[in-house]
Amino acid sequence: xxxxxxxxxxxxxxxxxxxxxxxxxxxxxxxxxxxxxxxxxxxxxxxxxxxxxxxxxxxxxxxxxxxxxxxxxxxxxxxxxxxxxxxxxxxxxxxxxxxxxxxxxxxxxxxxxxxxxxxxxxxxxxxxxxxxxxxxxxxxxxxxxxxxxxxxxxxxxxxxxxxxxxxxxxxxxxxxxxxxxxxxxxxxxxxxxxxxxxxxxxxxxxxxxxxxxxxxxxxxxxxxxxxxxxxxxxxxxxxxxxxxxxxxxxxxxxxxxxxxxxxxxxxxxxxxxxxxxxxxxxxxxxxxxxxxxxxxxxxxxxxxxxxxxx
Numbered sequence: 366x367x368x369x370x371x372x373x374x375x376x377x378x379x380x381x382x383x384x385x386x387x388x389x390x391x392x393x394x395x396x397x398x399x400x401x402x403x404x405x406x407x408x409x410x411x412x413x414x415x416x417x418x419x420x421x422x423x424x425x426x427x428x429x430x431x432x433x434x435x436x437x438x439x440x441x442x443x444x445x446x447x448x449x450x451x452x453x454x455x456x457x458x459x460x461x462x463x464x465x466x467x468x469x470x471x472x473x474x475x476x477x478x479x480x481x482x483x484x485x486x487x488x489x490x491x492x493x494x495x496x497x498x499x500x501x502x503x504x505x506x507x508x509x510x511x512x513x514x515x516x517x518x519x520x521x522x523x524x525x526x527x528x529x530x531x532x533x534x535x536x537x538x539x540x541x542x543x544x545x546x547x548x549x550x551x552x553x554x555x556x557x558x559x560x561x562x563x564x565x566x567x568x569x570x571x572x573x574x575x576x577x578x579x580x581x582x583x584x585x586x587x588x589x590x591x592x593x594x595x596x597x598x599x600x601x602x603x604x605x606x607x608x609x610x611x612x613x614x615x616x617x618x619x620x621x622x623x624x625x626x627x628x629x630x631x632x633x634x635x636x637x638x639x640x641x642x643x644x645x646x647x648x649x650x651x652x653x654x655x656x657x658x659x660x661x662x663x664x665x666x667x668x669x670x671x672x673x674x675x
Contacts, residue, residue: 370651373398373413375431376422378512380444384420387641395420403427405434414438418651424518425525429453436462440651442644445469445533446525446669454673458666463656466647467665469533473642475635476588476599479606479626480538486608486625488592491539494574495589496531499582503553503560508580514556522559524549525672527578532566533668540569544671552581586632596622604630 372388372395374381381397388395396416400409413419413435421431421443429448433456435441447467448454471477502508512518513526524547535541547564551557560580567573586601595608607622614620650657 370418371416372396372418372420373416374420374422375399375413376420376424378422378424381420381422383637383640384422384644387637387644405430410434418442420444424512425449426518426520429457432457432460432465436460436465439464440647441465442647443467445665446529446672447665448669449520449525449673451673454666454669457669463659463662465662466650466657467662468640468643469530469537469665469668470639470643471530471534472537472639473646474534474639475604475630476597477534477538477639479597479604480534480590483592483597486595486606488595488608490593491568491570491572491590492593493572493589493591494535494539495587496574496576497578497585497587498527498531499577499579500584501581503555503580508553509555511556514558514560516557519558521549521672521675522551522556522562523578523580524559524562524564528562528564528576529668529672531576531578532564532671533664535566535568535574536668536671537664539574541566541667541671542569542571543567544674547675549675552579595625599630601632602629604628 372393374385374395375398377397377399398413416439418440419431419435419442421428421441423431425446426449428443432441432443432447441464443465445468448457503514508514513522519525532541543566545565547562549559550561551559553560563577565573565575584601586599588599590597594610595606598605605624606626607624609622612620612622
C-alpha cells in the first residue's frame with residue numbers, strides 16, 4: 366500500500382521510537398536520519414531530498430530548519446510545536462504549503478472523539494474546563510540529561526511539551542479568545558527549563574479553562590468539561606459522560622446526573638491510540654495525493670502563537 370512512499374524519520378528519540386514501532390506494525394519501510402552536526406552538509410541535504418515523506422521528530426529548536434529546507438518537495442509530519450522562537454514563527458507563516466501536518470495528536474484522542482459528539486448529547490453551552498496532568502518525570506535521575514529539561518533546546522519546558530497539547534485541543538473545539546500570562550516554575554532544579562506550569566484561558570463564549578501541568582507531582586490525570594446540561598470527565602481509569610443537569614431523587618432534591626457513557630481508558634494506551642490515529646490521518650491525505658485543510662494549519666499556527674506569546 367505504501368510502496369511508492371520513500372520515508373525518512375529525522376530524529377531517533379523517544380517519540381521517534383514510538384512512531385517507528387507504529388510504522389513497523391503497518392509494515393511501512395523507512396530510514397532514520399540523525400546528523401552529528403547542527404549545520405546540514407551538502408551530503409546530508411542530498412540524502413534528505415531523496416525522500417518524498419519526512420517525519421520531523423528532532424528536538425523542538427531544530428524543527429524549522431528542516432521545515433524550511435524540505436517543504437517544497439515532500440509531505441511533512443512535524444512534531445509539535447512546529448517552532449519555539451517568534452522569529453521562526455513569522456517565517457513559518459510565510460511558507461505556503463498544504464502538505465505539512467503538525468502533530469497535535471490530542472485531536473485524535475478518545476476524549477476528542479467524545480467532544481466531537483457533544484451536540485448529540487444536547488449539552489448546550491460550555492461553562493468551564495479544568496485540566497490537571499502531572500507525573501514525577503523531573504524527579505527521575507535521567508531527566509537532567511534529557512533535552513526537554515534544557516532551556517537551550519526546550520525554552521518553555523513542560524509548557525511546550527504538554528500544556529501546548531491541551532491549549533490546542535481547547536482551541537480546536539471551542540476557540541480561544543484570550544490567554545492569560547502563564548505561571549512557569551522550575552521546582553526540581555534538575556535542568557534549566559520549566560517543570561511546572563499553570564495557565565488560564567478565556568474562550569470565545571466567555572467561559573474559562575484552567576490548565577495545570579507538572580513534572581514533579583504524583584501521577585494525576587483529571588480532565589473536566591462542564592456544560593450547561595452535562596459533564597464530560599476523564600481520569601487515568603475512566604472516561605465518563607453524564608447528564609442532564611436536572612436529575613431529581615424521590616424527595617425532589619437534585620442528585621448527580623445519570624451516566625450516558627462510561628468506559629475504561631488507560632492514559633498510556635490512549636496516547637498511543639491518538640498517535641496511531643494521527644499517523645493514519647497523515648497517510649490518508651498522502652495516499653489521496655490531497656492537501657491538509659487550511660483550518661487545521663491555521664489552528665496549529667495559532668496554538669503555536671499562544672506558546673510563544675510569553
